[in-house]
Amino acid sequence: MDNINLKMLAKELNLAVSTVSRALRDSYEISQETKDRVRALAEKLGFQPNPHASSLRQHKSKTIAVILPEIENNFFSQVMNGVESIAQEKSYHVLIYLTHEDYNKEKNFLQLLRNGRVDGLMISFSNTTANFEHLEACKNAGIPIVMFDRVSDKIDLPKIITDDAEISFEATEHLLKKGCKRIAFLSISGTLSITSGRKAGYLKALEKSKIKHTPLVAECSPYDEQNRQTIRKLLQKNPRPDAIFAAVEKLAINTYEVCNELGINIPGQLKVVGFSNSQAAALFNPSLSTVVQPAYDIGRMACSILFKIIEKKMLLPNEKKLVLRSKLEERCSTTRGHKL
Amino acid sequence: MDNINLKMLAKELNLAVSTVSRALRDSYEISQETKDRVRALAEKLGFQPNPHASSLRQHKSKTIAVILPEIENNFFSQVMNGVESIAQEKSYHVLIYLTHEDYNKEKNFLQLLRNGRVDGLMISFSNTTANFEHLEACKNAGIPIVMFDRVSDKIDLPKIITDDAEISFEATEHLLKKGCKRIAFLSISGTLSITSGRKAGYLKALEKSKIKHTPLVAECSPYDEQNRQTIRKLLQKNPRPDAIFAAVEKLAINTYEVCNELGINIPGQLKVVGFSNSQAAALFNPSLSTVVQPAYDIGRMACSILFKIIEKKMLLPNEKKLVLRSKLEERCSTTRGHKL
DNA sequence: CTGTTAGCGCATTCAC
DNA sequence: GTGAATGCGCTAACAG
Numbered sequence: 001m002d003n004i005n006l007k008m009l010a011k012e013l014n015l016a017v018s019t020v021s022r023a024l025r026d027s028y029e030i031s032q033e034t035k036d037r038v039r040a041l042a043e044k045l046g047f048q049p050n051p052h053a054s055s056l057r058q059h060k061s062k063t064i065a066v067i068l069p070e071i072e073n074n075f076f077s078q079v080m081n082g083v084e085s086i087a088q089e090k091s092y093h094v095l096i097y098l099t100h101e102d103y104n105k106e107k108n109f110l111q112l113l114r115n116g117r118v119d120g121l122m123i124s125f126s127n128t129t130a131n132f133e134h135l136e137a138c139k140n141a142g143i144p145i146v147m148f149d150r151v152s153d154k155i156d157l158p159k160i161i162t163d164d165a166e167i168s169f170e171a172t173e174h175l176l177k178k179g180c181k182r183i184a185f186l187s188i189s190g191t192l193s194i195t196s197g198r199k200a201g202y203l204k205a206l207e208k209s210k211i212k213h214t215p216l217v218a219e220c221s222p223y224d225e226q227n228r229q230t231i232r233k234l235l236q237k238n239p240r241p242d243a244i245f246a247a248v249e250k251l252a253i254n255t256y257e258v259c260n261e262l263g264i265n266i267p268g269q270l271k272v273v274g275f276s277n278s279q280a281a282a283l284f285n286p287s288l289s290t291v292v293q294p295a296y297d298i299g300r301m302a303c304s305i306l307f308k309i310i311e312k313k314m315l316l317p318n319e320k321k322l323v324l325r326s327k328l329e330e331r332c333s334t335t336r337g338h339k340l
Numbered sequence: 341m342d343n344i345n346l347k348m349l350a351k352e353l354n355l356a357v358s359t360v361s362r363a364l365r366d367s368y369e370i371s372q373e374t375k376d377r378v379r380a381l382a383e384k385l386g387f388q389p390n391p392h393a394s395s396l397r398q399h400k401s402k403t404i405a406v407i408l409p410e411i412e413n414n415f416f417s418q419v420m421n422g423v424e425s426i427a428q429e430k431s432y433h434v435l436i437y438l439t440h441e442d443y444n445k446e447k448n449f450l451q452l453l454r455n456g457r458v459d460g461l462m463i464s465f466s467n468t469t470a471n472f473e474h475l476e477a478c479k480n481a482g483i484p485i486v487m488f489d490r491v492s493d494k495i496d497l498p499k500i501i502t503d504d505a506e507i508s509f510e511a512t513e514h515l516l517k518k519g520c521k522r523i524a525f526l527s528i529s530g531t532l533s534i535t536s537g538r539k540a541g542y543l544k545a546l547e548k549s550k551i552k553h554t555p556l557v558a559e560c561s562p563y564d565e566q567n568r569q570t571i572r573k574l575l576q577k578n579p580r581p582d583a584i585f586a587a588v589e590k591l592a593i594n595t596y597e598v599c600n601e602l603g604i605n606i607p608g609q610l611k612v613v614g615f616s617n618s619q620a621a622a623l624f625n626p627s628l629s630t631v632v633q634p635a636y637d638i639g640r641m642a643c644s645i646l647f648k649i650i651e652k653k654m655l656l657p658n659e660k661k662l663v664l665r666s667k668l669e670e671r672c673s674t675t676r677g678h679k680l
Numbered sequence: 681c682t683g684t685t686a687g688c689g690c691a692t693t694c695a696c
Numbered sequence: 697g698t699g700a701a702t703g704c705g706c707t708a709a710c711a712g
Binding site for chain 1: 343386388389390391392393395396401403410411412413414417418420421424428433434435436437438445451452454455456457477481593596597600618619620621622623624625626627
């Protein structure tokens with residue numbers, strides 16, 4: 001029941017603790033014979049070195065942390081998948097923290113990570129995060145950090161992002177090309193980098209268009225019912241928007257729900273395009289045109305770069321700010337159709 | 341840059357290390373004045389105790405591990421969300437490990453957890469897991485363990501599951517009631533508890549029905565394209581099944597994809613019901629009838645019970661095997677309709 | 681109420 | 697090649 005440790009192995013083998021330690025770590029100073037004996041016994045007893053002891057001793061934990069706003073979201077779960085794939089290659093452990101869009105939680109988590117618990121961390125900010133002292137504190141403590149997706153330019157740290165403004169411009173132009181004249185933009189509240197990027201792309205496309213209608217921007221929340229209410233109001237305006245660009249997956253879903261409820265036909269009366277990483281978007285009624293982010297790759301890249309920092313390798317210039325490209329998938333929710 | 345530690349605080353305050361340690365942990369033996377002084381300085385310097393040192397000393401890590409087959413799946417991400425909510429209440433850290441349905445990875449992960457890295461662990465088996473020695477080893481090492489969803493009766497450990505057989509019986513009867521006469525059952529391969537439970541419910545419903553057709557069982561894989569191929573073959577049989585019961589979310593999605601491809605009308609030519617925890621199932625074309633599992637609650641319960649074990653509290657008899665109820669959501673993919 | 685001392689289990693000097 | 701001794705940073709037992 002009590003865990004075996006080096007001391008027990010050493011006693012059993014009539015060796016010194018240090019010899020056993022070295023043998024297990026394949027030190028060149030140890031004879032093959034001794035290594036074999038030691039390993040055989042370790043194997044037999046299922047010896048597993050105590051990670052806290054070696055972390056304490058070596059000042060490294062073989063652990064990284066990922067701080068996310070939420071996990072019930074295809075984007076973030078795909079990111080996690082990517083992160084984990086790299087961590088597994090490196091035999092690292094992964095701690096996961098969910099802020100639920102709460103700055104205070106984010107702050108507390110970062111505080112807990114400030115003393116050796118992890119060798120590095122990756123973060124995507126909550127939408128209530130307005131200052132970055134908590135991250136600065138970790139940075140100053142010397143912890144390797146990578147930001148991804150929801151990042152900040154106010155901190156000098158590597159970031160992995162996507163081409164939010166460009167792809168949003170493209171998505172909005174796509175709607176314009178389909179004949180839309182009153183396009184609404186739905187996003188989560190806050191001053192998130194992705195929100196402003198996506199909004200900028202939307203505004204730029206409107207600006208560039210002949211129509212130049214007043215932008216219709218609605219800020220949403222993390223709560224489905226609240227968002228449906230916001231969307232209901234938006235769609236009951238007169239004149240009604242003829243398109244919605246949802247900057248976040250769940251808002252596209254909420255839009256569909258409200259349209260079903262109000263009997264608004266997509267794409268006849270309203271065209272919809274939304275950010276989404278769900279395979280199921282193609283199965284919606286009608287199939288949803290989406291902006292797909294390379295979520296898995298974001299996770300892999302962010303984690304790879306984190307390891308480069310941990311291993312004190314030099315970062316290439318483009319690795320300090322890596323921009324991956326999203327893709328617009330045109331489907332039936334934006335097809336040109338007769339109004340019903 | 342160098343982290344502050346108790347020794348530095350003690351020196352600065354002209355106190356003994358142990359006094360500082362006790363003050364920070366609010367020991368009753370320390371005077372209020374000293375506590376205040378210590379805390380003020382600790383606060384000022386942003387002191388955070390080294391977790392490895394205290395874990396080593398106290399033989400506890402304030403960390404639990406969750407071992408999952410995958411995360412890109414609404415069921416598991418909701419479970420994670422539930423787990424995390426409890427862990428956060430307890431101020432515990434959460435390590436996540438993804439087996440990707442690979443027994444060897446599962447085995448390696450468990451091995452890494454066998455020496456103090458975590459205070460407890462939760463696991464849902466991979467579908468390639470056929471023996472449980474790896475878990476037994478952890479159990480014998482005295483690590484608190486809870487199994488959830490994909491569990492095994494071969495090990496005497498607390499399990500949180502859902503009423504797979506009952507709800508599958510109900511789902512199959514639902515299809516029968518809608519007039520289906522050749523119902524196929526799609527599940528992932530392996531000897532998973534959930535697979536056999538769901539299959540048993542399906543078989544029992546067929547058995548009980550007047551029709552008693554030969555069961556149509558198709559085993560699928562983790563690979564979308566392979567599964568679509570399996571489903572294609574199934575749907576090109578003559579006579580063709582008139583219903584599919586998908587025991588796992590992604591297989592329902594694959595079914596829709598194949599139907600779109602082959603021009604098979606749902607629910608006209610084929611009715612579909614699938615396990616799914618996706619909010620978006622209601623937006624499918626047609627909306628998908630689903631078996632919804634209480635995933636978030638599974639996560640919360642599993643984690644709560646794990647903490648009861650960690651805290652050495654007695655488990656109530658029903659906490660050793662807790663069965664939560666799933667719910668059948670009837671939607672358009674199973675409405676009675678004229679064949680096209 | 682506070683200080684001294686002794687490890688937790690491991691990796692790393694430094695001896696021999 | 698191997699062993700003995702030291703300390704990572706913290707907590708706890710024992711004094712006083």
